[in-house]
Amino acid sequence: MTDLILALDQGTTSSRSILFTEKAEIHAVASVPLECRFPESGWVEQDAEEIWETQRSTIRMVLDQAKISLSEVSAIGITNQRETSIAWNRDTGQALCPAINWQCRRTAGFCDILKEEGFDELIRNRTGLVTDPYFSGTKMHWILQNVPEATKLAQQGKLCFGTVDSWLIWKLSGGKTHVIEISNASRTMVFDIQKRCWDKEILSRFGIPLETLPEVVPSSGVIAEVDHSLFGGSIPIAGAAGDQQAALFGQGCFSPGMAKNTYGTGCFMISNTGSKQVRSQNGLLTTIGWQLGDEVTYALEGSVFIAGALVQWLRDGLEFFKDASETEAMALSVPDCGGVFVVPAFVGLGAPHWDPYARGLMIGLTRDTRRSHIVRASLEAIAFQSAEVLNSISQDTAESLNELRIDGGAAANQFLCQFQADLLGLDVKRPKILETTAMGAAFLAGLAVGIWSDLKTLSGLWCEEQTFRPSLDRDSAETKMQEWMRAVERSKGWIL
Secondary structure, three states: OOOEEEEEEEOOOEEEEEEEEOOOOEEEEEEEEOOOEOOOOOOOEEOHHHHHHHHHHHHHHHHHHHOOOHHHOOEEEEEEOOOOEEEEEOOOOOEOOOEEOOOOOOOHHHHHHHHHHOHHHHHHHHHOOOOOOOOHHHHHHHHHHHOHHHHHHHHOOOEEEEOHHHHHHHHHOOOOOOEEEHHHHOOOOOEEOOOOEEOHHHHHHHOOOHHHOOEEEOOEEEEEEOOHHHHOOOOEEEEEEEHHHHHHHHOOOOOOOOEEEEEOOOEEEEEEEEOOOOOOOOOOEEEEEEEEOOEEEEEEEEEEOOOHHHHHHHHHOOOOOOOHHHHHHHHHOOOOOOOOEEEOOEOEEOOOOOEOOOOOEEEOOOOOOOHHHHHHHHHHHHHHHHHHHHHHHHHHHOOOOOEEEEEOHHHHOHHHHHHHHHHHOOEEEEEOOOOHHHHHHHHHHHHHHOOOOOHHHHHOOOOEEEEEOOOOOHHHHHHHHHHHHHHHHHHOOOOO
């Protein structure tokens, strides 16, 4: 049996486990769906125990599929939906309330207060983030304000806060290890990305006790050991990263200026800026990509909240089609979108607008509008949002990208990929293996245990499947972008 790395990919809509070989080939994969709940307008929750149980199930499934025991695996790497916040009892290991999902807008009012105080400037300078409900810190504040048991346990020194990587590592280690990987820590809005420590001033303003937070660890290195009682074996957890940073790593974007875009539930574009922290003037986030040893790689990121979730809504909410794979043919069945634009601001707008009060709209509808026009406009909306982010990255870095590497479920859509290339005016490259998020987690763990020796070796494992070259003239692309921006402006501030 070749050396195997087990990557746990805990996402918004599913928990997955993938076994990778030393050649970065998929040996086995298992997936279990995961639900989101929407108890109030703009609120998004998940069951923390369900997150763990579904992930544990996929581990068992993938081992059974490969007909191996856990002890035959070299190490585990973890990648996870970021910003989603979980609180649990240190003694019992039980979650105190639903996990507050990264999409949740319930803390918009607290963010407004911070902005009115001018405290958002301090947050921006130290964390690299804008003051928005997206990030974990305001979710922790909300839990302490609204879950009495959390406040009680905090006073007793028995409260644990964490992101999904923290939660999984706690569970996998049998409650022995309370840590957070550094790229996940950089998304909490309470972590100083320059000093690389929790910021006591921000914590004080948010009312979050320092002792509730996990220890911050590098992205690659032995973090913990899997408790033997769980799967009949104990192996190291040797790597972790937030899903978008893991995808950047899995795409082999190791040099400054390289960028990737992931088309998942949301859309996330990240550009490697190396050892330099680039402070955005265009609504982007300065974040930590990963830490190898003592060396930290920084990145610029633009987060689009709704991408694949828009297609999911068309399927489940409006019942336009039975399977997402049908959207490509529907989009190509009409010559254009018929003047229709869809702005999927279901939970507000992310980068570069950062408007938690925006809401979704369709505009340009006429009696001639058909389902296919709306489907095409929806796929175009995903590309438009991504183009806004890439344009912002180019302005902040004063560099023009030569290519964009893409991944995620929607990257299988040929129409979307070609339209993205046309809007951007650059080559869009899709790898043979779209599971780059999980592959990034595997790479980080494999580096730690010696499966791979260095980044040069990992670069050689990335393989291109198809390149989409732009076919639209730049004037036409610019006209389309201007029309899109008109629609976006009409969605802003809707629920104020």
